[in-house]
Amino acid sequence: MRLRSIVLIAALPLAMLAQGRRNAPPETPSTKTPAELRAEYIREHYTKAEYQIPMRDGVKLFTAVYTPKDHSQKYPILLMRTPYTVGPYGSDNYAGRLGPASEKFMREGFIFANQDVRGKGRSEGTYMDIRPVNPNKRGPKDIDEPSDTYDTIDWLVKNIPDNNERVGMYGISYPGFYAAMGAVDAHPALKATSPQAPVINWFIGDDFHHNGVLFLAHAFNFFSGFGRNHPPDGPNRDRIEMKTPDAYDFHLRTGALANYDEKYFHGQTEFWKELTQNDTYNEFWKSRDLRQYVKNLKPAMMSVGGWFDAEDVFGPLNLYKSAEAQNPGAKNMLVEGPWSHGGWARPDGTALGNINFASNTSKFFQDDIEFPFFLFHLKGKGDGDKLPEAYVFETGRNEWHKFDAWPPKDAKxxxxxxxxxxxxxxxxxxxxxxxxxxxxxxxxxxxxxxxxxxxxxxxxxxxxxxxxxxxxxxxxxxxxxxxxxxxxxxxxxxxxxxxxxxxxxxxxxxxxxxxxxxxxxxxxxxxxxxxxxxxxxxxxxxxxxxxxxxxxxxxxxxxxxxxxxxxxxxxxxxxxxxxxxxxxxxxxxxxxxxxxxxxxxxxxxxxxxxxxxxxxxxxxxxxxxxxxxxxxxxxx
CATH class of the missing domain: 2.60.120.260 (Galactose-binding domain-like)
Known part of the structure; x- marks a missing residue:
């Protein structure tokens, strides 16, 4: 394959490469896009299979698994759980990307497992927004996100060929919430997890409330599609459209908060009602505060966030701090860069708005922090064990720094x-x-x-x-x-x-x-x-x-x-x-x-x-x- 040839040639000494040029006929440059080349590589090197994995209460969760075609070795599993569907569906319909943003993951070789959470996509069961931890599970009917994660990992390590019984989890935003939930009462095979911009508390500081103030524009835009009537494995089909580019004018004309359900949601979005009716920090919100459950941390955890994450600055910082306070000695790491929401997974992290950061901070994170973290904990390779406690970017000076604690111990x-x-x-x-x-x-x-x-x-x-x-x-x-x-x-x-x-x-x-x-x-x-x-x-x-x-x-x-x-x-x-x-x-x-x-x-x-x-x-x-x-x- 053309892309495979490029990778191999890049590793040859310059003298051999020069000799090869003298002996080989000139090549026609590829007209394929990077996305097309990546899709070709995935099909050539991975086999896709789809499973309905049974949970302890009998509900089955749809999971797409991509396994390397090379069977000469065993591979760790990288699991991502999401409410946004893991399509395209069908064993012959391949995703255009596997794993985290760096292509090093799919070229290194992992088993990639992507799962629709309970009640979403093609998974059975009833969906619940930020389903709280159930600390009193007594029988098979008592489930929560940690139990669904545990049951999924248990099935994967027992049934997917060529796995090395080591699992990692990752996810950004809502999938980051599920990656954090996986660390609660974790399966022994879960060795590393990276919650990125994870939902931690939707009343104090994440996404939809900041110190009790409803983040109106974000909440309205999100729930205008998410949670409304839509096909189980397709795009939202009943999205509310503002019909204007001016959110300031739109919301001012909408008026009081009570008008939104009457004019737009019409009772069809259950969580919009829960979001607005639970207007104090009551038991509804307290039970959903993940920080209280991050105890007895077994897997290595790397929380990732952006200093300028409009959706969720609060989550990664407070997940890291809570895990640090309740798990002395655990491998608990924080990464913060100059990013907007999920900016660390995009191709270029050089600037945000009018502010330039002088380097591609996203590429640095992907190749020099995220990949080494999982490579070490899941394959025992590389120097991921030498990553610092806190790897953080200093804006203003535009420099990366390593600290053995965050905030720095000498801060005044x-x-x-x-x-x-x-x-x-x-x-x-x-x-x-x-x-x-x-x-x-x-x-x-x-x-x-x-x-x-x-x-x-x-x-x-x-x-x-x-x-x-x-x-x-x-x-x-x-x-x-x-x-x-x-x-x-x-x-x-x-x-x-x-x-x-x-x-x-x-x-x-x-x-x-x-x-x-x-x-x-x-x-x-x-x-x-x-x-x-x-x-x-x-x-x-x-x-x-x-x-x-x-x-x-x-x-x-x-x-x-x-x-x-x-x-x-x-x-x-x-x-x-x-x-x-x-x-x-x-x-x-x-x-x-x-x-x-x-x-x-x-x-x-x-x-x-x-x-x-x-x-x-x-x-x-x-x-x-x-x-x-x-x-x-x-x-x-």
Whole structure:
């Protein structure tokens, strides 16, 4: 085969290659695309078979297995479980790619097993979104995702020829959730798992809620297709279409949250109802918090995430931290790069939006981190055992770093306080009398989350220029003087706001921003005509629904006009604010339609009507006894 020949020739010494050129006739360059060549390679080197694997309760799960045609050795199994279907179906219809993104996997040789989870695709049973762990399984009818994974692995190692009884799991986003679930009460044959952007908690920080704020644009777009009426092994056929590229206008015209089911879902999407009706951190959400079950970790685990993952920054960081806290001595690894959702599995990770990272970070991860991890743990080959505890990319400097813990053990807190005139520095405010900045938050004119028209949750928003927001009267801005030396932030952030509102509930959005010097050069070429001089790069932004300031399971109204504290953690960053740059913090009370609108009245937001949405005057205090601030975890 042509592709096979190219691989073999590339390994020959240069002298032999030169001699071969003198003796061989000239070759006609292939006109086939890389995807076509990859598909040819898979058909030539793998045999596909389809199975209905029985679970302990008798339900059968559809699984497509690709086995190397070379039977001279035994191979480990790489398992991926998904709710998105494992088509194309039919033993003669081959997938166009096998395994993780790097083609090294399919050329090295693994047995690839792809499974439709219970109730999806061609699998039997009833599907449940983020099915919780059942900690009290007593009989064969008691199932959960860990038991389905266990039964699947047990069947595979006993029935698939030429396997070496070593299994790995991987998956991105929802499949990442299943890869994490596989580590709970793991089958002895499961030796390594890599949950990538895994769902961990859909109320506190993953995907559809951030600190109680519904991520409206993302939730609507996702459930407009997923979970609605569609054929079991085909694309969604009843997807809701906005019929406009402008999500801001679409959602504002839709109005109150209660209108979405009436206008669009019509009761056909069960989880949309569960998502909106369970508006506090109740047992529904608590039972689905995976962190509490990551105990007695047996397989090596590599959690993977992106610093700019619009869908899920929270998941991989908190899975790693929870596993670390509950499994001392376990092989537990974290990888974080400058990626959007799943960006590490794409061909090029050189840039996101207007920000360039100076190298192909995705290719580096695929070939130098992910492949060695599985190669070592499943085949005992290579130097994957030398991978660090944390392999993380530092934005600002655009460098990869290795740490033996995350956050780094030598990290120290630096507090930046808000001051009059929009100043931000390390000096605690001296004012004794009441001092504050204020703005009017109007739900009819919420602050947009992008400076451009977007039809949903735009992935580049997490590095977007924030100058459009800084100019609004309903956004407070605080910034440092130009930095005299680099400030390296490595770890979580803590926002501490002393606030009051004329309403009885309000949201508080805090954004950490890197302000570039005015003479920063524009990129060359510059197809989008972006101006980097004075660019306000979003490094991290996070909302918080004020009624949860005493606890996510204990909503409490504000007393109008009375000062109270809203303090919350923001997801980790690894970013250097370079010499000459400024550190900026913006504070606002809406971020639309990324987050749903707060009526600014203490109530169940899903029950709010148009007349319930009211303006509110928001104050942020900056006195010696009420010093609003942001804390940064910094290293030298």
């Amino acid at each position: 807190w630096k507090t930046l306080y808000f001051h009059a005139g929009g100043k931000l520095n390390t000096a605690q405010p001296a004012e004794k009398a009441e001092a504050f900045d204020e703005y009017v938050s109007d739900p009819a004119k919420p602050v947009p989350f992008t400076p451009y028209i977007a039809n949903g949750m735009s992935y580049p928003y997490m590095t977007d220029d924030q100058r459009f927001a800084a100019s609004r009267p309903d956004v407070l801005v605080y910034e440092t003087e130009p930095l005299e030396s680099d400030v390296r932030v490595a770890g979580p952030l803590k926002a501490s706001l002393f606030v009051s509102t004329t309403g009885t509930d309000s949201d508080w959005v805090v954004k950490l921003i890197d302000v570039f010097p005015g003479d920063t050069a524009d990129p060359q070429p510059n197809p989008t005509n972006v101006h980097m001089g004075g660019y306000q790069m979003l490094v991290r932004g996070e909302p918080f629904r004020g009624k949860f300031r005493k606890g996510f399971d204990k909503p409490e109204p504000f007393v109008p006009g009375k000062m109270d504290q809203v303090a919350f953690d923001m997801p980790d960053v690894f970013h250097t604010f370079r010499t000459g740059h400024r550190i900026m913090v913006q504070v606002q009370s809406s971020w639309y339609p990324l987050g749903d609108r707060n009526p600014q009245k203490f109530m169940k937001i899903q029950d709010a009507k148009a007349e319930d949405f009211v303006k509110a005057t928001e104050r942020v205090y900056r006195t010696n006894s009420a010093p609003s601030s942001i804390q940064l975890s910094t290293i030298d």
